[in-house]
Amino acid sequence: xxxxxxxLAPEIALDTTLFEAYVRQDLKISADAPCFIRQAKRSIDxxxxxxxxxxxxxVFENEPIKERVSYxxxxxxxxxxxxxxxxxxxxxxxxxxxxxxxxGIKPILIERGKDVKNRTEDIANISRRHLVNPESNxxxxxxxxxxxxxxxxxxxxxxxxxxxxxxxxxVAHGASEDILVEAHPxxxxxxxxxxxxxxxxxxxxxxxxxxxxxxxxxxILDQEEAxxxxxxxxxxxxxxGIILAxxxxxxxxxxxxxxxxxxxxxxxxxxxxxxxxxxxxxxxxQYHRPERGLLPAASYALVEQVAFKGQEKGVxxxxxCPGGFIVPSATEAGEVVxxxxxxxxxxxKYANSGIVVAVEPADLYKLEKPYQTFGNLAALRFQQxxxxxxxxxxxxxxxxxAQLMVDFVEKRLSxxxxxxxxxxxxxxxxxxxxLPAFIAERLRKGFIAFGRKMKGYLTNxxxxxxxxxxxxxxxxxxxxxxxxxxxxxxxxxxxxxxAGYAGGIASAAIDGERCxxxxxxxxxxx
Numbered sequence: 001x002x003x004x005x006x007x008l009a010p011e012i013a014l015d016t017t018l019f020e021a022y023v024r025q026d027l028k029i030s031a032d033a034p035c036f037i038r039q040a041k042r043s044i045d046x047x048x049x050x051x052x053x054x055x056x057x058x059v060f061e062n063e064p065i066k067e068r069v070s071y072x073x074x075x076x077x078x079x080x081x082x083x084x085x086x087x088x089x090x091x092x093x094x095x096x097x098x099x100x101x102x103x104g105i106k107p108i109l110i111e112r113g114k115d116v117k118n119r120t121e122d123i124a125n126i127s128r129r130h131l132v133n134p135e136s137n138x139x140x141x142x143x144x145x146x147x148x149x150x151x152x153x154x155x156x157x158x159x160x161x162x163x164x165x166x167x168x169x170x171v172a173h174g175a176s177e178d179i180l181v182e183a184h185p186x187x188x189x190x191x192x193x194x195x196x197x198x199x200x201x202x203x204x205x206x207x208x209x210x211x212x213x214x215x216x217x218x219x220i221l222d223q224e225e226a227x228x229x230x231x232x233x234x235x236x237x238x239x240x241g242i243i244l245a246x247x248x249x250x251x252x253x254x255x256x257x258x259x260x261x262x263x264x265x266x267x268x269x270x271x272x273x274x275x276x277x278x279x280x281x282x283x284x285x286q287y288h289r290p291e292r293g294l295l296p297a298a299s300y301a302l303v304e305q306v307a308f309k310g311q312e313k314g315v316x317x318x319x320x321c322p323g324g325f326i327v328p329s330a331t332e333a334g335e336v337v338x339x340x341x342x343x344x345x346x347x348x349k350y351a352n353s354g355i356v357v358a359v360e361p362a363d364l365y366k367l368e369k370p371y372q373t374f375g376n377l378a379a380l381r382f383q384q385x386x387x388x389x390x391x392x393x394x395x396x397x398x399x400x401x402a403q404l405m406v407d408f409v410e411k412r413l414s415x416x417x418x419x420x421x422x423x424x425x426x427x428x429x430x431x432x433x434x435l436p437a438f439i440a441e442r443l444r445k446g447f448i449a450f451g452r453k454m455k456g457y458l459t460n461x462x463x464x465x466x467x468x469x470x471x472x473x474x475x476x477x478x479x480x481x482x483x484x485x486x487x488x489x490x491x492x493x494x495x496x497x498x499a500g501y502a503g504g505i506a507s508a509a510i511d512g513e514r515c516x517x518x519x520x521x522x523x524x525x526x
Contacts, residue, residue, distance in 0.1 A: 001066065002027075002059040003040070013042070013053035014294040023057060036060040038068075043183035044295065049288035051295065068177055071168035078106040079207030084519055085110065085229055085239040087216050087253075090144020091505045092245035092496025094196070096512035097203050097210075098169065103520045107208040108237055110229070112215040112250075113141030115200070116193040123148055126328045127423035130397040135215065138329040138339065139249040139470070142212065143196035145497075146505040148327070148341065152319070153185040153506045166509045173198040184299070188344025216246075218256065219492070226492040241491040241519040245512055247498040248473035249331045251380060257477065258377055263488045266379045267476040267500050270318065271386060272356035272443055273431065273464040274326050274338045275405065276420060279351040281461065282322065285454050297322035297346040300353070304449040306442040315446030318354035318471050325421040326352050326465055328398045335387035336400050338422065338465050350421040354468040355446065357439045367436060379474035390434050390467045394427040401429035405462040409444050418463050426465060434466050476500030484511075484518045493519055 004023075012018045020037050029035050041056040060066075078101050086093045086100070089111035097107035112135050113119060119141035122133040139145045146152075153167060167179050170187065174195045179185035187195065200210050218230035220238065228238030246253045257264050279297050284290055286298035303316040319339070323346030329339040340352045364371040364382050371378040394401040400422055404414040414428045432440050443464075451458025477494035478487045479501075486492040493515040495501065495508075502508035 001063065002061075004057045004059065006055045006057055007045070007052050008055060010044075010051060010053050010293060010295050013055050019055070023059065027059065029061070034062070036065050038065075039181055041183065042181050046286050046288070046298070051287050051289075068180055069168050069171050071165060071172050073172040073202060075101045075202060075206035076104060077207045078104060081106045081207070082524065083108050083239045084241050084243065084516075085237060086243045086245060087229065088144070088245035088247055088250070088496070088498070089113075089142045089200075089210065089212075090245060090247050090496060090508060091146060092144075092502065092508040092512035092515075093243065094143075094199050094203070094512070095166070095169070095509035096243045096245060096495060096516040097208055098199065099513040099516035100520065101203065101206045101208055103516065103524070105240070105516075105520055105524060107203060108239060109203060109208065109210045110214050110216055110231075110237070111142055111210070111212050113137075113212065115212050116142040116147060116196045119148070120193075126330070126398055130399075130424060132330050132333050132398070134332050135213070137331055138327055139247060139331050142200065143192060144247055144508075145249070145329070145339075145470075147192045147196055148189055152504060153179055153187060163506060163510065166506050166513075169509075170195060173202065186342065186344070186346075188346075189341045190343045216253070219260070219262075221260075221489065224488060225490045240523045241493060243493045243495050243512065243515050243519060244477065244499065245495040245508075245515075247496065248470055250498055251331075251384070253498070254377060254380060254475045258375070263478050263486070264376045265476050265478060266361040266376050267474065268358060268360045269379060269383070269474045270316075270356035270358050270471040271383065271439060271467065271469045272315075272318075272354060272435075273466045274340060274352050274468050275355050275462055275464050276326060276350050276352040276418075276422075277457070277459075277462040279323050279349055281456060281459075282351040285456050297351065299351075300454065302355075302450045302453060304446050306445040306449070308438050308441050313442060314358045315442050315449075316356065318356050318468065320351075320353035322346050322351050323348045324350065324352055325423075326350075326400075328400070328422070328424050329470060330387065330391075330398065334391055334396070335384070336390040336394060336398060337387050337467065337469055338400055339468070339470065348421055352421065354471060355443060355464070356468055356471055357442045357446075359439070363438060366438075376475065383469050383474050386434065386436075386467055387469055393429050393433055398424035399427050400424065400465050401431060401434055401467075402426035402463050402465045403429065403431050404460045405447060405458060405464055406460040408464055409447055409458070414463070418461070420463070420465070422465055426463070431464060431466055472503060473498050473500050483522060484515045485522070491519075491523060
């Protein structure tokens with residue numbers, strides 16, 4: 001096999017026929033000679049015009065083709081094995097369950113929400129009827145928050161574990177092999193439910209258990225060891241250990257741990273708004289040309305250090321969704337939370353991104369409300385208050401407060417708003433009434449700086465929608481660095497985004513696997 005890197009025009013790199021013809025001509029391989037040409041990795045270089053595509057290319061001549069995927073969907077039967085409890089069926093929980101099976105342990109996977117198919121109706125009811133089911137919504141249910149709110153698989157935390165393995169497991173369960181090629185792989189919200197259901201099928205066929213509509217309300221502790229969980233039904237389930245993978249919005253779990261004097265801590269997170277532009281505008285800015293042609297919907301990543309009252313903090317884009325939609329992600333009635341998602345084709349006419357400000361626990365103690373009295377739940381209570389204020393100011397439904405971008409920067413109420421992808425609807429509000437000054441003023445300065453970096457970005461042809469508040473967990477559940485076991489409670493393994501150790505689908509899946517491995521290493525034979 002020969003491996004060659006080409007830098008090509010998009011019209012060649014992204015057209016299968018033209019690309020193969022180009023490689024054959026470059027390598028002087030005749031059109032009828034037996035040869036297999038494959039793109040191994042592909043990324044877009046849009047730093048300057050004209051845009052180029054960098055393609056790592058594999059060429060097989062007179063030799064067997066190496067398969068892209070080495071992972072096999074083949075698991076031992078663990079029906080009669082020792083069991084471990086996994087709380088939460090998001091990526092950390094599902095991948096922890098698969099890894100437990102590979103290591104010979106039976107997972108009991110417990111999920112408060114519904115299976116991925118039946119979750120769809122509850123999600124639709126948020127937009128259509130403004131009804132939020134607190135147990136089944138964009139955040140809770142099989143697959144976790146990522147299933148119905150985007151499906152990006154790229155991560156900056158590849159050193160934490162085998163990122164390629166995570167991608168291959170997705171492919172083995174039905175994802176396109178394209179995710180192994182793209183520099184920023186993305187499955188899409190329309191395709192993830194089927195893949196998540198296939199992962200559940202693997203767990204059950206191997207002898208594991210998956211329980212939906214099943215809420216954990218307590219932990220069974222014995223001399224600071226976690227022995228099991230208590231369900232809302234009163235049933236008790238015991239196991240050799242517990243992987244706690246409940247996600248960033250399971251406030252009741254944080255409150256439970258706090259009540260039981262189990263160590264948790266307030267952690268930094270970020271809060272701000274979603275901004276929505278026309279995708280065609282973002283394409284023209286990023287690709288330096290009026291039409292994107294074969295290029296995918298353009299994305300962006302922006303960051304700026306901004307001062308407020310002499311203190312600098314980061315303002316940055318978060319979970320940018322090209323060709324996507326803004327979605328309602330509240331987990332309770334009386335709050336408004338927004339997030340972004342993209343279908344696999346990224347073919348919406350809108351582009352949206354979170355634009356958020358870093359929030360430290362110390363920032364909250366300077367506010368009029370004495371958040372320090374909430375102790376380790378201070379950041380959670382602040383997050384909750386902002387979401388409730390957003391709901392109240394927008395009318396008490398799932399309609400979201402919004403303001404045109406330049407109007408926000410210049411502190412004036414928008415007389416009208418633009419069309420939007422956010423289905424519950426928008427209400428014109430001064431976002432300064434929703435956001436505290438230390439966030440709103442930094443957002444203003446951030447938008448001005450972003451407008452200098454991307455000419456045309458700062459415009460009243462864009463609008464901000466609030467609030468983007470679930471960027472990460474406002475609470476960390478501390479654990480030992482090596483064992484991943486809770487610092488106080490043995491056999492308890494906090495995992496994923498909710499525990500404060502991941503930032504997306506891929507990193508949460510990696511973390512779930514590592515927690516499963518440590519649980520088995522420490523307790524499988526004890």
